[in-house]
Amino acid sequence: MRYRRLGRSELQVSVIGIGTWQFGGEWGKHFTGAEVAAILARGAELGINLIDTAECYGDHQAEALIGQALVGCRERWILATKFGHRWIGHLQREDRWSAADVQAQLEASLRALRTDVIDLYQFHSGSDAAFDNDELWAMLRRQVEAGNIRHLGISVSSKGDPMHQIERATAVGASVIQIVYNRLDRQAEERALPACQAYDLGVLARVPLASGLLSGKYHPGDVFRLPDDVRSSYPPETVQARLAEVERIRQTEVPAGVPMATWALAWCLRHPAVSAVIPGCKTIAQLEMNAAAADLMEEAA
Numbered sequence: 001m002r003y004r005r006l007g008r009s010e011l012q013v014s015v016i017g018i019g020t021w022q023f024g025g026e027w028g029k030h031f032t033g034a035e036v037a038a039i040l041a042r043g044a045e046l047g048i049n050l051i052d053t054a055e056c057y058g059d060h061q062a063e064a065l066i067g068q069a070l071v072g073c074r075e076r077w078i079l080a081t082k083f084g085h086r087w088i089g090h091l092q093r094e095d096r097w098s099a100a101d102v103q104a105q106l107e108a109s110l111r112a113l114r115t116d117v118i119d120l121y122q123f124h125s126g127s128d129a130a131f132d133n134d135e136l137w138a139m140l141r142r143q144v145e146a147g148n149i150r151h152l153g154i155s156v157s158s159k160g161d162p163m164h165q166i167e168r169a170t171a172v173g174a175s176v177i178q179i180v181y182n183r184l185d186r187q188a189e190e191r192a193l194p195a196c197q198a199y200d201l202g203v204l205a206r207v208p209l210a211s212g213l214l215s216g217k218y219h220p221g222d223v224f225r226l227p228d229d230v231r232s233s234y235p236p237e238t239v240q241a242r243l244a245e246v247e248r249i250r251q252t253e254v255p256a257g258v259p260m261a262t263w264a265l266a267w268c269l270r271h272p273a274v275s276a277v278i279p280g281c282k283t284i285a286q287l288e289m290n291a292a293a294a295d296l297m298e299e300a301a
Contacts, residue, residue, distance in 0.1 A: 001047025002294045004275045007202025008175035009151040011078055011119065015269050016291050017050030017278040018043050019206065023065050024057030026091060028229035029282050037069035042284045044076060046291040052178075052204065052278040053113075054082040054124060055105050056093045063112035074115055080204070081109050082124035082155055091230060097130040099139040106143060120176055122153040128164045137172040144173070151175050155206070156192075166195050174201075181205040181274065183214060183249060183267050184242055193273040208268045208277040209261055213239075213246050215286075216260030220244050258296065261286070265293035 003012045018040070023031050040051070053062045063081060070077060083105045085093040096105065109118060121140070123131060131154075143149045153176035154169055156162035166177055177196050181188045182205070196203050209215050211231055220243045224231040231239070246260075254263045261279075268277050281287040 001291065002297065003049075005202070006120075006176055006204075006275045007196070008170070008200050009120065009153075009202055011151065011202070013050045013078055013202075013276045014048045015276050015294050015297070016046075016048055016265065017052055017080075017204065017276050018048060018287070019278040019280040020051060020053040020062045020066065021057050022280045022282055023053070023062035024087075025061065026057075026228065026230050027280065027282070028226040028231075030228075031065060033065055033068050036065040039281065039284055039287055040066070040069045042287055043291075044073065046288065047294075048287075048291060049076060050078045050080065050276055050278070052080045052206075054085075055109055056082075056085040056087040056124075059087040060108055060112040061087075063109055067112050067114035071114060078119045079113060079115060080120035080122060080153070081113065081118055082122040083109075084124040084126050084130070090228065091233065095126070095130065097126060097133060097136065099133070099135045102136060103139055103143070106148065110148065117148060117150055119150045120153050121149045121151070122155045122176070122178060123165070123174070124155050125157040127157070127160070131165050131168070131172075141173050153178060153202075153204075155179075155204075158207075162188075162192050163195065166192055166199070166201070169201055170199055176202040176204065176275075178204040178206050178278075180207045181268055181271075182208045182210045183253075183264055184210040184245060189271070193271060197273045202275045203273050205268045205274050205277045208265055209279050210242065210246075210264075213242050214249075214260060214264040216250075218243055218246070220247055259289050259292070261289050262292045262296055265290055266296035269293065269297045 152174040155178035158180045
């Protein structure tokens with residue numbers, strides 16, 4: 001495993017993290033505590049030290065599974081979670097951005113994760129109007145001073161222009177940006193990633209496998225049918241167009257004998273602004289394939 005400095009936070013994070021939306025039950029599989037514990041234990045053996053989760057991956061469900069799994073070994077992990085929503089049903093969330101609501105979310109996350117401190121607490125895909133709330137950021141800074149949060153971050157929305165929030169990050173006390181970045185979606189290269197470098201903001205690349213399309217498992221014509229898999233809600237024509245592009249990339253860019261998922265993660269990490277990628281995984285085998293990208297980084301440059 002390799003490690004990089006996470007911007008102004010100075011945290012040293014493994015370049016491969018573990019994304020955990022799947023633990024909330026919205027990616028076609030419902031996880032037991034034993035399954036999550038086994039995945040995280042293997043991650044630790046591989047040198048991974050970063051877990052990214054959120055308040056609304058289930059109703060703090062993913063956080064609770066992680067918290068249970070990390071009893072007795074919390075200190076070796078960097079825990080990142082998020083705020084701003086309440087889970088109300090499968091793929092249904094409602095916004096909760098007031099300072100009082102977020103403080104309640106923070107307290108619930110601390111309980112679910114069974115920890116006294118969250119290493120990285122992130123504004124979760126909110127609008128600029130929700131972001132420009134001085135009372136919210138003042139409350140969060142007080143929580144940092146109280147020792148309940150180590151660092152603040154911003155998980156910018158995939159909808160709209162992220163630049164206002166990136167340019168205001170240091171003003172609100174945030175040191176990390178989380179943004180969609182993968183071989184199929186390179187929009188962040190235009191302005192967002194250069195700005196993060198200029199402001200010395202750590203970057204967590206989310207959706208680095210393009211919701212699994214770059215995992216190597218799928219081909220043109222494949223369809224997501226499971227009703228509890230978020231991808232079944234994607235427009236079919238969009239999925240097929242992206243799968244056609246994936247096939248082109250597979251044939252023209254991925255070296256022979258290299259798993260596509262491993263290559264795709266290493267491709268993200270070649271960008272100097274990216275501190276770490278946070279792919280999800282449903283199995284230990286997928287986790288191991290993800291972790292192998294740390295050894296492929298230079299070849300993908």
